Amino acid sequence: MxxxxxxxxxxxxxxxxxxxxxxxxxxxxxxxxxxxxxxxxxxxxxxxxxxxxxxxxxxxxxxxxxxxxxxxxxxxxxxxxxxxxxxxxxxxxxxxxxxxxxxxxxxKRSVFSDLIGSSGSLHYAIEQCKAAMNYPGSGLAVLLHGPTGSGKSLLAAKLYDYCRQQRLIAEKGQLITVNCAEYSDNPDFFLTSLFGYTKGAYTGAEKDSEGLLTLADQGLLFLDEIHSLTPECQEKLFLFMDKGIYHRVGDNQKWYASAVRFVFATTENPDQALLKTLFRRIPIVIQIPSLKERPLTEKRELIRHILEGEEKKFKMPVRISESAYRLLEQHEFRHNIGELKNDIQVGMAGAYMKAISNASPTLDLHISDLPSALVRNPLQNSGLDQGSTSRLLPLNELLPYGGRENRYLLFYQAAMQNYERFQKHELTLDTFLATTTLQLEQYVDFLFFNNENFNSPQEEIVQSMLANINRLLCKKLGMPELSNNEIKILARYFTDLMQNEPISLVEQRRRSRTIQDFQETLKSVNAKLVSIVEEILPLLKTGLNLSLGSFEEITVTLFFLYFNHGYQPAPIPVVIMAHGYSIASGIAELANQLLHQNIFTAIDMPIESHFETITNKLKQYLSEIRNCHEIIVMVDMGSLEGIQKYIDQTADLDIGIINNVTTKLALDVGAMIMEGNSLEAVLENAKQRSLPNYVIVKNRVRPKAILTVCSSGIGIAGKIAALVENSFPKKMDLTVIPIAADTLQHRQASGIFDKYNVILILGTLNLKPQGIPFISIEDIINQSQSDQLQEKLGGLMSKQELVVFTQNLVRNFSLDNLIDYLTILNPEKIIVYVEEILEQIQKQLEFTLSNNILIGLYLHISCLIERLIIDKRFVYYLNLEQFEAEHGDFIAMIRKVFGRVCRAYNVEIPTAEIGYLYNYIYQGESVEKQAECVETSKSELMESVGFTE
The missing domain is CATH 1.10.10.10 (Winged helix-like DNA-binding domain superfamily/Winged helix DNA-binding domain)
Incomplete structure (x- = not known):
C-alpha cells in the first residue's frame, strides 16, 4: 500500500x-x-x-x-x-x-441555531434583532439592509419564530409578509391593503374590509423592499408607528389600534431611500452581509445545505465533482444566496436528466451541468484545478466533519504541552516562553489574516470597550497605553472567544493544577504584569458577558508579554508621534520588542484627526509622567515638527524633540538610552546618525529552515515535521517548523520569514509561496523530485546522506503507519526485523527496490508476521505448485532472510505468502490487488479447489 x-x-x-x-x-x-x-x-x-x-x-x-x-x-x-x-x-x-x-x-434553545452563520457573520445581526424584539411593548422596529438574495426574508421569518418561542407575541399572532415593490405604481392600493377600508371608500368597495395591520395585530409585519413605497405611503406608515393608531381608508372618525412588530428590508441606502421622518422611527438598522463578504466556511455550508435539499427532493444520493464544487466556492454571485441556489438547481435538473438516461443510482453534478454564464467567467475560474474534474464527492465530504479548526483550542493544547515539557525540564524557561510566543504569533496571524468573522460591528464594540478600559487602567495603574494595533489584536481575540467559546471551564478544572502552576510561573517572570491582567479581566467579563477562566488570564498575560509591556520603564522615556492610523504604534512596538525594554510609547495621528487632539494627548501624557525629569519626543514630519510651540512650558521636564523618525533612528535612540547617555548626548548622536545612507545587501545570513504544511491542519503538519526531523542522517544546522496553511498564505504576517531563511516547504498542500520551492512528501518517497531535493539540501548533506535521509523517511513513515495497523506487535521492534529483511532481499537480488515498493513491503511484512502469530486467516495462492516448481531459489532465499524473525516469534512463513512477496517485488503491484482472496476462509478454500466433506 x-x-x-x-x-x-x-x-x-x-x-x-x-x-x-x-x-x-x-x-x-x-x-x-x-x-x-x-x-x-x-x-x-x-x-x-x-x-x-x-x-x-x-x-x-x-x-x-x-x-x-x-x-x-x-x-x-x-x-x-x-x-x-x-x-x-x-x-x-x-x-x-x-x-x-x-x-x-x-x-433556551434558539430558533437561530440552524441558521448558517448564526455563530459567525450573522451573530451580531441576530443579537441586535433579539434585543429589538425583546424591547417592552411591541418591540423596536428593525430595518434589514443588504443586497438582493442575502437572506433578509429568511431572517425575518426566523425573527417571527423567535418571538413565538419567547412568547413575545400572542398565540394567534401571524407573520404577514408584504413586498412593497408590488405597490410602487399604486400607492392607494397599498394604503387600503395596509389600513383596510370602509364600505363606499372607493368604487367597488361594497363592504368594510380589514387591513394588514389588523391581520398582523399581536404578530409581526414584514415589509420587504420598503424603499419602493412613495413618500405619501411612507408618511402614513410613520404616523401609525408614531401613535399606534390609524383610520381605515374612507373613515376619518373611528380610530383603530394594532400592537404589531415591524421588520423592514431594503437593498438601497436607507439614508437616501427613506423619508427622514420614517427613518427616525426605525432605531435599529442591521447590515446583512453579501455572500462575498461571508466566510468561505459559511459559503461551503450553504452549498452543502442546498445540495442536501436537492437530495431530498429527488430522493437520490447526490455527488458533486471536485471542479464543480471549487467553481461554486470561488464564483462571485452577484445576487448572492438566491443566485447560488438557482444555479445549483439548474445544474441538478441537467444531472437528473443524465441520471435517467444512464440509469444511474446517483445524481452526479459536473461542471458541465452548471449554467454556462457561471462556467464562462475566466477571471474568477482561472484557478480551478482541471486535473481534479473527474473526482466525485459525496455530500458528507464537502465539509470536514461539519466544522473548522478551533485555532484557540489548538493554541491551548500547544501551550499546555510546552508547559508540561518545561515542568519535566525538557525546556528551559526562556525556550518555553519563546516557543509559546511563536505559537501565539501564529494564532495572531490567524486572527488577522483569516478574516472570516472579523471586521464586524461586534468587533468594533469590543475594540471600543478595550480602548476605554485601556485609558481607565493607564491612569489607575500607571501602565503604558496599549497602541491601536495591540487593542485590535485583543479585540480580535475576545471576538474569537465570543464566536467559538473559550476553553471550557470543565476542561480547565480537569487540568487546574497545571494551569495554576503555569500562572505562578508567569508571576515569577513578571508579577506586576499579572496583576494588571487581573484588573482587566473582571471588567471584560462584565462588559462582554463572557465566562473567562484561568487559561484566558494566562493568554492575556502572554499577549502583554508579546506586546513587550512586561519591562521596567527606561530612565528617559520616548514618545513617538506620526501621521497614519498605526505608524507610530508599529515603530514603538518593534523597537520595544527588539530592545527588550519598554522605552517607547506611541501616539498615532490618523489622517482625519485634528492637530489639537494630538497635542492634547501629548500634554496629558506629559502631565501624568511620574519620577521622570527628561523625555524625548520623536515626530515624523509636517505640523508635528513644530509641536514644541504647543507644549506647556510649565511642565517640570526637559524635553528633547527629534524629527524624521524611523525605526532605525528609534532603535539607535533606545540603545543610547539603555547605555546611560544623557539627554543632550542622545540628541546630538541622533542628529549624526539620522543622515541618510545606503548599502546594497547581496545576501543576509539567517538560520535555515524547512516548513511543513498540510491541508488537514497544523496538527498533521506537526507530525510531518517530526517525521522529517527523525529522518535526518546527522545533526543538522536546520530547523523544521510546522506552519498553518492560512499563516503560509499570508507570509508577510509571520515572524518565521523574518527569523529564518526558509529554503524549502514540504507537505501535502502546495500553496505556491513566491520564491520558495515546494516538494510533496509523496514526491520524495517516489524520488520524482530528487534533483530539487539535492539542490536545496546539497549544501547540508552529501549524496549518500541524502539517500539515507530518503530511506529513513520511508522507514519512519512506515513506522507511523504500522502504529495504526498492528494490534499485538510493537511497531518499533518489528520494523527493525523488517528493515533487516528488506536489506537482505535487495542484497540477494542485486537491485534496489523503489520507495513506493518499500513502504508497501514494510506494511505488508509486518502485518504478515502478526497474522502468522494470531493465525486468523488461511492464505490461498493461485497456481501454487507451478510457483514452487519455477521459483525454488527465490523461496529458499526468502526463508533464509526471514529466519531470524521466524525464530523470534516462533512462526513459519507459508509458501503462498512467499508467492505474494514475489509478485509484489517483481511486478510492483498492490498487495491488495494481488491478494483479493487472501481473506478466504479454510472452508471456502477447500470448496474452491473441488474438495467437499
Whole structure:
C-alpha cells in the first residue's frame, strides 16, 4: 500500500468513525442516548478496527473540536454537530453533568441555531434583532439592509419564530409578509391593503374590509423592499408607528389600534431611500452581509445545505465533482444566496436528466451541468484545478466533519504541552516562553489574516470597550497605553472567544493544577504584569458577558508579554508621534520588542484627526509622567515638527524633540538610552546618525529552515515535521517548523520569514509561496523530485546522506503507519526485523527496490508476521505448485532472510505468502490487488479447489 493510499484510508476510516457516531445520535435527545455505544470498545467493534486505533481517532476528532468527551468509565464521545444546541463544553466529568447541561440548553434553545452563520457573520445581526424584539411593548422596529438574495426574508421569518418561542407575541399572532415593490405604481392600493377600508371608500368597495395591520395585530409585519413605497405611503406608515393608531381608508372618525412588530428590508441606502421622518422611527438598522463578504466556511455550508435539499427532493444520493464544487466556492454571485441556489438547481435538473438516461443510482453534478454564464467567467475560474474534474464527492465530504479548526483550542493544547515539557525540564524557561510566543504569533496571524468573522460591528464594540478600559487602567495603574494595533489584536481575540467559546471551564478544572502552576510561573517572570491582567479581566467579563477562566488570564498575560509591556520603564522615556492610523504604534512596538525594554510609547495621528487632539494627548501624557525629569519626543514630519510651540512650558521636564523618525533612528535612540547617555548626548548622536545612507545587501545570513504544511491542519503538519526531523542522517544546522496553511498564505504576517531563511516547504498542500520551492512528501518517497531535493539540501548533506535521509523517511513513515495497523506487535521492534529483511532481499537480488515498493513491503511484512502469530486467516495462492516448481531459489532465499524473525516469534512463513512477496517485488503491484482472496476462509478454500466433506 503506497503512502497516498495509506493516508486516504486513514482519512476515510476517521470520517466513517465520525459518521457512525452521528448516525447513532440522529434525532435523539442526550437523555435518550445509550452512552455505552459511544466508547472506543463499542465503536471499534462496529468499525472492525482495533480499539487503540479507534481511541486515537476519537481523540484526534476531539482535539479538532468535532467531538465532546464524557470522562466516565469507559470514556465516551459525542458529535458536537448532532447536539441540538450551542454552548456545550468540550469535556464532562460524567454523564450526569452532560444531561443536566443538555436540559438547561434545551430550555433556551434558539430558533437561530440552524441558521448558517448564526455563530459567525450573522451573530451580531441576530443579537441586535433579539434585543429589538425583546424591547417592552411591541418591540423596536428593525430595518434589514443588504443586497438582493442575502437572506433578509429568511431572517425575518426566523425573527417571527423567535418571538413565538419567547412568547413575545400572542398565540394567534401571524407573520404577514408584504413586498412593497408590488405597490410602487399604486400607492392607494397599498394604503387600503395596509389600513383596510370602509364600505363606499372607493368604487367597488361594497363592504368594510380589514387591513394588514389588523391581520398582523399581536404578530409581526414584514415589509420587504420598503424603499419602493412613495413618500405619501411612507408618511402614513410613520404616523401609525408614531401613535399606534390609524383610520381605515374612507373613515376619518373611528380610530383603530394594532400592537404589531415591524421588520423592514431594503437593498438601497436607507439614508437616501427613506423619508427622514420614517427613518427616525426605525432605531435599529442591521447590515446583512453579501455572500462575498461571508466566510468561505459559511459559503461551503450553504452549498452543502442546498445540495442536501436537492437530495431530498429527488430522493437520490447526490455527488458533486471536485471542479464543480471549487467553481461554486470561488464564483462571485452577484445576487448572492438566491443566485447560488438557482444555479445549483439548474445544474441538478441537467444531472437528473443524465441520471435517467444512464440509469444511474446517483445524481452526479459536473461542471458541465452548471449554467454556462457561471462556467464562462475566466477571471474568477482561472484557478480551478482541471486535473481534479473527474473526482466525485459525496455530500458528507464537502465539509470536514461539519466544522473548522478551533485555532484557540489548538493554541491551548500547544501551550499546555510546552508547559508540561518545561515542568519535566525538557525546556528551559526562556525556550518555553519563546516557543509559546511563536505559537501565539501564529494564532495572531490567524486572527488577522483569516478574516472570516472579523471586521464586524461586534468587533468594533469590543475594540471600543478595550480602548476605554485601556485609558481607565493607564491612569489607575500607571501602565503604558496599549497602541491601536495591540487593542485590535485583543479585540480580535475576545471576538474569537465570543464566536467559538473559550476553553471550557470543565476542561480547565480537569487540568487546574497545571494551569495554576503555569500562572505562578508567569508571576515569577513578571508579577506586576499579572496583576494588571487581573484588573482587566473582571471588567471584560462584565462588559462582554463572557465566562473567562484561568487559561484566558494566562493568554492575556502572554499577549502583554508579546506586546513587550512586561519591562521596567527606561530612565528617559520616548514618545513617538506620526501621521497614519498605526505608524507610530508599529515603530514603538518593534523597537520595544527588539530592545527588550519598554522605552517607547506611541501616539498615532490618523489622517482625519485634528492637530489639537494630538497635542492634547501629548500634554496629558506629559502631565501624568511620574519620577521622570527628561523625555524625548520623536515626530515624523509636517505640523508635528513644530509641536514644541504647543507644549506647556510649565511642565517640570526637559524635553528633547527629534524629527524624521524611523525605526532605525528609534532603535539607535533606545540603545543610547539603555547605555546611560544623557539627554543632550542622545540628541546630538541622533542628529549624526539620522543622515541618510545606503548599502546594497547581496545576501543576509539567517538560520535555515524547512516548513511543513498540510491541508488537514497544523496538527498533521506537526507530525510531518517530526517525521522529517527523525529522518535526518546527522545533526543538522536546520530547523523544521510546522506552519498553518492560512499563516503560509499570508507570509508577510509571520515572524518565521523574518527569523529564518526558509529554503524549502514540504507537505501535502502546495500553496505556491513566491520564491520558495515546494516538494510533496509523496514526491520524495517516489524520488520524482530528487534533483530539487539535492539542490536545496546539497549544501547540508552529501549524496549518500541524502539517500539515507530518503530511506529513513520511508522507514519512519512506515513506522507511523504500522502504529495504526498492528494490534499485538510493537511497531518499533518489528520494523527493525523488517528493515533487516528488506536489506537482505535487495542484497540477494542485486537491485534496489523503489520507495513506493518499500513502504508497501514494510506494511505488508509486518502485518504478515502478526497474522502468522494470531493465525486468523488461511492464505490461498493461485497456481501454487507451478510457483514452487519455477521459483525454488527465490523461496529458499526468502526463508533464509526471514529466519531470524521466524525464530523470534516462533512462526513459519507459508509458501503462498512467499508467492505474494514475489509478485509484489517483481511486478510492483498492490498487495491488495494481488491478494483479493487472501481473506478466504479454510472452508471456502477447500470448496474452491473441488474438495467437499
Amino acid at each position: 503506497d503512502w497516498k493510499r495509506s493516508r486516504t484510508m486513514e482519512k476515510k476510516t476517521k470520517r466513517q468513525l465520525y459518521e457512525l457516531i452521528e448516525k447513532q445520535m440522529n434525532g435523539k435527545q442526550v437523555r435518550d442516548l445509550n452512552l455505552d455505544l459511544f466508547c472506543a470498545r463499542s465503536l471499534s467493534e462496529k468499525m472492525e478496527i482495533s480499539r487503540n486505533l479507534a481511541s486515537q481517532y476519537l481523540n484526534e476528532l476531539f482535539y479538532q473540536g468535532l467531538l465532546i468527551k464524557i470522562g466516565a468509565h469507559p470514556t465516551c464521545f459525542l458529535a458536537r454537530s448532532k447536539l441540538l444546541n450551542d454552548g456545550y463544553a468540550s469535556v464532562y466529568a460524567n454523564a450526569e453533568d452532560l444531561r443536566i447541561q443538555a436540559e438547561q440548553l434545551q430550555e
